Amino acid sequence: MTHQHIPDRRYSDRAFLVNVFSNGPGGGNPAPVVVDARGLAGEAMRRIAATHGHESAFVLPGRDSSDYHFRFFVPNHEMEMCGHATLGAIWLLDQLGRLALKDVSIMTLSGPVEARVDGGQARITQPKGWCNTVEDIGAVLEVLGLQPSDLFDYPVQNAATSRVKTLVPLRSVELLHGLRPDFSRVTGVCDQIGSTGLYPFALVDAKAAIFSARQFPRSSGYPEDAATGIAATALAWSAWELGLTSQHRVVVRQGEAMGRPSRITIERDGDRCWLSGDAELIREMPL
Structure with missing residues (x-):
């Protein structure tokens, strides 16, 4: 049975800034969340995202047998799915007492998502992923300032559970953190290979399945992301499919x-798979 969750009109004039995936002081990725977006058109949502400079989530009543309908915007455009904004929105709804159940269904442009809140932490599902080798990697390496010798023995891949990310395997975390991409060319390279962002990564601990990664989005209105749940799930699925790890649990540091x-x-x-991470409320903001 589907439970319709109608947002509370008390929250129609404000957004809540929620920080998700923090792993220390100053960490995490903030997401403005509007828990009652019924009066907002798409362009108004995009302007709100542009004003705050972050991926933003907009909560609407459910449709197509879902409990909720979520829309996501970055400063430049609407997105099909945003992992950390979804986690932040579900966590916030629970904190505000707006979740009648701890297990809910969400409709997004990328398809249905299940969400669960356990012990104050939100988790969301992602469907079975896929990955394909990128055969011509010259432009990818050039825009990142890399040489073929900087890669470890693993293919550059386009991979996705919701949105296509280009996984670029590097020999070390030092190489990863030293990257200085040509940001003026990232959009063109992503368009060329059919990707929404470059996701270079390095293996930190093979036994514990810990990776370090960076995300350079195709066209979001900012050059780099501090935490990208959808890219991390693409990386995890690629690692499982190609045997880079046998652990059912993968941790990505970003x-x-x-x-x-x-x-x-x-x-x-x-x-x-289930995507999860810590969340915290930073502040309330007028729309």
Whole structure:
């Protein structure tokens, strides 16, 4: 049975800034969340995201047998799915007492998502992923300032659970943190290879399945992301599919090169996975 969750009109004039995936002081990725977005058109949502400079989540009543309908915007455009904004919104709804159940369904442009809140931490599902080798990697290496010898023995791949990210395997965390991309060319390279962002990564601990990564988005209105749940799930799925790890639980560290340390956890559950991370409320803001 579907439970319709109608947002509270008390929250129609404000956004809540929620920080997700923090792994230390100054860490995490902030997401403005509007818990009652019924009066907002898409362009108004985009302007709100542009005003605050972050991926933003907008909560609407459920449709298509879902409990909620979420929309996501970055300063430049609407997105099909945003992992940390979804986690932040579900965590916030629970904190505000707006979740009648701890397990809910969400409709997004990328498809249905299940969400769960346990012990104050939110988790969301992602579907079975896929990964394909990028055959011509010259432009990818050039825009990142890399040589072929900087890669370890693992293919550059386009991978996705919701949005396509380009996984670029590096020999060391030092190489990863030292990257100085040509940001003026990132959009063109992503368009060329059919990607929404470059996600270079390095293996930190093979036994514990810990990775470090950075995200350079195709066209979001900012050059780098401190924590990208959808890219991390793509990396985890690629690692499982190609045998880089046999652990069902993968941890991705991100944002360290920006001074915003973040920690993203992905756990495999059959033909899907669960994405989770810590969340905290920073402040309320007028729209």
